[in-house]
Amino acid sequence: MSRAARIPDATVERLPLYYRALVELDQLKAPTVSSESLAELAGVNAAKVRKDLSYLGTYGTRGVGYNVGNLLHQISRELGLSQDWPVVIVGIGNLGRALASYSGFSARGFRISALLDADPDKAGQSVGKLTIRPTSDLGVIAKSDDVAIGIIATPGSAAQAVAEQMVTCGIRSILNFSPAVLVVPPDVTVRRVDLALELQILSFHHGHNDHAEHGLTP
Amino acid sequence: MSRAARIPDATVERLPLYYRALVELDQLKAPTVSSESLAELAGVNAAKVRKDLSYLGTYGTRGVGYNVGNLLHQISRELGLSQDWPVVIVGIGNLGRALASYSGFSARGFRISALLDADPDKAGQSVGKLTIRPTSDLGVIAKSDDVAIGIIATPGSAAQAVAEQMVTCGIRSILNFSPAVLVVPPDVTVRRVDLALELQILSFHHGHNDHAEHGLTP
DNA sequence: CAACGCTTGTGAACACAAGCACAAGCGCGT
DNA sequence: ACGCGCTTGTGCTTGTGTTCACAAGCGTTG
Numbered sequence: 001m002s003r004a005a006r007i008p009d010a011t012v013e014r015l016p017l018y019y020r021a022l023v024e025l026d027q028l029k030a031p032t033v034s035s036e037s038l039a040e041l042a043g044v045n046a047a048k049v050r051k052d053l054s055y056l057g058t059y060g061t062r063g064v065g066y067n068v069g070n071l072l073h074q075i076s077r078e079l080g081l082s083q084d085w086p087v088v089i090v091g092i093g094n095l096g097r098a099l100a101s102y103s104g105f106s107a108r109g110f111r112i113s114a115l116l117d118a119d120p121d122k123a124g125q126s127v128g129k130l131t132i133r134p135t136s137d138l139g140v141i142a143k144s145d146d147v148a149i150g151i152i153a154t155p156g157s158a159a160q161a162v163a164e165q166m167v168t169c170g171i172r173s174i175l176n177f178s179p180a181v182l183v184v185p186p187d188v189t190v191r192r193v194d195l196a197l198e199l200q201i202l203s204f205h206h207g208h209n210d211h212a213e214h215g216l217t218p
Numbered sequence: 219m220s221r222a223a224r225i226p227d228a229t230v231e232r233l234p235l236y237y238r239a240l241v242e243l244d245q246l247k248a249p250t251v252s253s254e255s256l257a258e259l260a261g262v263n264a265a266k267v268r269k270d271l272s273y274l275g276t277y278g279t280r281g282v283g284y285n286v287g288n289l290l291h292q293i294s295r296e297l298g299l300s301q302d303w304p305v306v307i308v309g310i311g312n313l314g315r316a317l318a319s320y321s322g323f324s325a326r327g328f329r330i331s332a333l334l335d336a337d338p339d340k341a342g343q344s345v346g347k348l349t350i351r352p353t354s355d356l357g358v359i360a361k362s363d364d365v366a367i368g369i370i371a372t373p374g375s376a377a378q379a380v381a382e383q384m385v386t387c388g389i390r391s392i393l394n395f396s397p398a399v400l401v402v403p404p405d406v407t408v409r410r411v412d413l414a415l416e417l418q419i420l421s422f423h424h425g426h427n428d429h430a431e432h433g434l435t436p
Numbered sequence: 437c438a439a440c441g442c443t444t445g446t447g448a449a450c451a452c453a454a455g456c457a458c459a460a461g462c463g464c465g466t
Numbered sequence: 467a468c469g470c471g472c473t474t475g476t477g478c479t480t481g482t483g484t485t486c487a488c489a490a491g492c493g494t495t496g
Contacts, residue, residue, distance in 0.1 A: 007426075010483055016418040020397060034443065043399035047485055054445055062444040063492040079418050080425035087417070098316035104397065104414045149420055173420040179238060179322065181261035189423040191416050196322045198409050199305070200234040200297050202367055202391040205407040207298035208225075228453060252473065265455055272475055280474045281462040 007078075011052040015075055017042040018049070022072040034065040086113035086147045088171075090162050091154030092122055092132050095177055099153060100127045110149070114141045118158065135162070142169035149173045156180040163190075225296075229270040233293055235260040236267070240290040252283040304331035304365045306389075308380050309372030310340055310350050313395055317371060318345045328367070332359045336376065353380070360387035367391045374398040381408075 021041035025033055035053070039046040053059065053066065056074055060066045076082055087110050089096050099105075100115055115127055118135045125132045133141070141147060150166040152159050152174060159180035166174060167188055174190045176182055179197075182190050239259035243251055253271070257264040271277065271284070274292055278284045294300055305328050307314050317323070318333055333345055336353045343350045351359070359365060368384040370377050370392060377396035384392060385406055394400055394410045402408055 008483070012419060012422050015422070016412075016415040017399070019418065020415075036443085041399070043401075045485075047487095048483090050444065051446080051484085058445075060444050061492065062490070063442050063494095065443065078422065078425075080421040081418065085417070085421055085424075094316040094319040098312040099413070101312040102413065105417065108414045108418065110414070110417050148424055149417065173424050175416055175420060181235070181259070183261075187427075189420055191420060193411060193413070193416060194234075195317070195320065195411070196326045196328070197234040197238075198393055198411060199303070199323065199328050199367065200237065200299065200326065201230060202393060202407060202409060203298040203303055204230050204233065204296065206303075206366055206391050207296075209405075226453075254473085263455070265457095266453090268474060269454085269476080276475075278474050279462065280460070281464090281472050283473065 005055065007055045011055055014042070014044060014048070014052055015079055017044070018052070019072070019075050019079065019081070022068055022075065025068045026072055030068050032061075032065040033068055033071075035060075038066070081109050084109045084111050085149055086111050086145045087149045087151060088112075088114045088116060088138065088141060088147050089151045089153060090116045090135060090138070090166075091152060091158070091178075092117040092125075092127065093153065093155075096151075096153035097127055099151060099177075100130065113145045113147055116141075118154070135165070138165055139169050142166075142171060147171060149175065151175045151177065152182075153177045223273065225273045229273055232260065232262060232266070232270055233297055235262070236270070237290070237293050237297065237299070240286055240293065243286045244290055248286050250279075250283040251286055251289075253278070256284070299327050302327045302329050303367055304329050304363045305367045305369060306330075306332045306334060306356065306359060306365050307369045307371055308334045308353060308356070308384075309370060309376070309396075310335040310343075310345065311371065311373075314369075314371035315345055317369060317395075318348065331363045331365055334359075336372070353383070356383055357387050360384075360389060365389060367393065369393045369395065370400075371395045 018038060021038055024041070035049040036046045039049045042049070053071070056078055059071055059074055087105070089099055089112060092100065092115050096115065100112060105112060112130065115130050115132045116135045116138060117123065117132050120134065122132045123134045148171065150171040150173070152162050154162055156179045159176060159178035160182060163174060163182045163184055167184055172188050174182065174184070174188065176190055176192045179194055184190055236256060239256055242259070253267040254264045257267045260267070274296055277289055277292055305323070307317055307330060310318065310333050314333065318330060323330060330348065333348050333350045334353045334356060335341065335350050338352065340350045341352045366389065368389040368391070370380050372380055374397045377394060377398035378400060381392060381394070381400045381402055385402055390406050392400065392402070392406065392408045394408055397412055397414065400408050
């Protein structure tokens with residue numbers, strides 16, 4: 001077993017950035033990459049790249065850089081992207097529909113297993129190659145397809161109930177697009193994406209002329 | 219009175235959570251709220267709520283709590299939500315369309331000013347009450363409507379170019395839904411929402427049974 | 437084969453955020 | 467008027483993340 005040194009949260013959040021950059025480099029047949037180039041591609045600082053990667057193991061070569069293929073493999077494994085993950089989307093409104101059609105998911109190994117909606121009128125409609133099914137089918141689908149990840153794209157008022165159903169069905173990873181704050185058991189991971197919230201944060205920065213985010217290197 | 223001591227980033231990211239909770243409380247005609255209740259509604263810790271709010275000023279009453287209406291007003295002002303912000307969306311694919319129809323924006327004072335797309339075939343199509351216009355119209359629209367916020371919902375390959383156009387047109391706040399890492403001048407604020415990235419982080423947690431955190435007795 | 441240029445990996449310093457614990461202060465009931 | 471219960475505001479401690487700076491180590495070249 002690899003040493004069980006815990007990987008910091010902040011690092012985990014950046015691994016996908018490196019992953020994406022490495023996929024591009026790999027397509028360009030770049031054999032190796034330095035922490036500095038990788039940093040630029042990922043929009044972060046070079047020291048941070050090195051420290052982050054050092055949590056995974058010692059995969060670089062001093063004087064040379066990191067082997068693109070190998071590093072890609074290691075990050076891929078660490079993120080659990082070696083396999084395809086089945087995903088269900090609950091709540092097929094505008095956003096749910098857009099997510100269902102989003103090619104970025106399948107491109108990265110997330111296969112949409114089913115689309116669910118509580119509205120009986122929607123059941124039977126098709127979106128792309130999938131047909132919308134009633135939310136009550138969640139249990140069957142989750143079991144038969146061993147679904148690991150659930151996406152909630154319902155209105156806030158329905159979100160908590162949906163989350164509870166997901167948890168009951170054994171889903172332990174939830175991506176919540178509703179504005180609701182979900183209460184779940186501690187062994188369930190929830191990530192929240194709130195679009196209005198993002199705009200409000202931008203609005204704050206606009207008012208306080210302290211604009212600064214990941215700009216370019218000073 | 220708080221004389222503009224800088225508000226920490228972490229606090230700014232939570233203000234919209236409090237804001238939302240307060241809007242609900244206000245609709246329920248709750249006169250006051252304690253840091254503890256507010257914490258529960260926002261899904262954070264009570265001490266954090268108090269510390270966050272103390273950066274805005276001294277708006278609570280000991281022994282009582284915070285006046286809902288007043289606190290709402292203060293946060294609203296701090297976030298710059300007193301006015302409506304015009305927003306343009308560039309890239310009207312699945313996601314752009316969903317964003318255009320998303321009621322959560324207008325509900326919170328973000329008015330969609332225009333929809334733009336580089337594809338000439340899309341120009342003229344209508345989405346809701348708006349008609350898609352060519353990206354080249356950005357300059358005119360930005361000026362005539364004094365647009366402050368730009369949303370990028372294009373493929374990654376087009377994102378940097380769009381960002382540069384936005385910056386040229388005076389937009390200083392960008393919400394980027396593309397996977398690209400944008401390089402912008404330091405006075406421009408960029409926030410990135412990457413859907414595949416969120417799933418990858420969930421996938422990581424799924425692999426590393428990250429539960430069992432505060433289960434042990436010391 | 438030794439010296440040199442480059443790049444990693446990491447200890448140590450620093451900066452920021454979280455959370456505790458408690459004094460200060462308000463309002464109510466007696 | 468006064469004490470009591472409740473809740474804020476905040477100094478301090480602890481934890482986490484970022485950045486610097488440099489020794490260690492690889493590959494190449496003369």
